[in-house]
Amino acid sequence: MKRFLPLLTTIAFIALLALGIWSGEVPVVWHKAITVCLSCIGIG
Amino acid sequence: MERLRRKSQYIFALLANAYWVFPWKSPIYQGPLKKICFPGLNCHSCPAATMSCPIGAFQNLLATLRPGLQMGQLHIGAYVLGSLGLIGSVAGRMPCGWICPFGLLQKWLFLLPVPKLSFWRPLGRGPYLFLIVFVVLLPLLVVDPLGYGSTWFCKYVCPAGTLEAGIPLLCLDQGLRRAAGWLFAYKFIVLILLLIWCTLTSRPFCRAICPLGAIYGLFNRVSWLQLRFHPDRCVQCEACLAACPTDVSFYNGLDDLNSATCIRCLRCYTICPSNAVSLEFGPVREDVEQFYPKANC
Incomplete structure (x- = not known):
């Protein structure tokens, strides 16, 4: 089983990535990234 | 190999910050590329940034987890963790050495001819502390009455945000300059201290602070x-x-x-x-x- 650990890890994270896309996280990430983050720049 | 790595660092730093029309158009890029998490530490509020910062995006998702759950949305950061895990499972911490613009900056600063200090090894646990406390626990647990948390790492620690976003945006916008107060002053001091540390010690941010490096580091022993x-x-x-x-x-x-x-x-x-x-x-x-x-x- 340990021989396949790298492959299994990759598959697990592809599944996690797919879950994130399926649950609608991409538009949330995009929306946050296109507005100026006042916390990041030390204002809010 | 070293020449190839240098080219890779420059190319990715330029790709991550390729929106050079910001003085004439919108203050930050708002196109579809921002749906993608950049594999290195690069603030998405930087006027030239073309992709989103994975650490900023992850904190944002955790900070809005409670109100999201009340609305029936399960946004636990799977997209960000999946993106990072996919890269990490193949290459381990390689993005830190080959892609990250903040790593490139640290490399430049360490080339300055000043006396050098060795790194105090116990500080090597720092990235995990920042990852667990500032990126995960505080945004999740410290919330306002409506259930919204804050991006603690971005707000109180991240020097990339101050350097790449704070300083340029304050230079461009008079309104933001007027709004800047003690928090910006504090973050500016953190940035200056860190930049000085970078001239004295090799990659101190990567080794003592960076939560993104901490995530990638977990994959070093299992990566392809x-x-x-x-x-x-x-x-x-x-x-x-x-x-x-x-x-x-x-x-x-x-x-x-x-x-x-x-x-x-x-x-x-x-x-x-x-x-x-x-x-x-x-x-x-x-x-x-x-x-x-x-x-x-």
């Missing part, structure tokens, strides 16, 4: 890319230790060559005169005992 040390070929010249930007001391058994500290710059592999370091790449381990010795299982 593995470094392999051949003690029988080693002549103990210490060239690898002298070249290593994070002082991974594997030739004498002090550190594991695939430890979480290694940023996979591959300088040890390039510089070793006796070829005592080799590379292996693949989804399946051929020699399991070499990478997972029974004593450590």
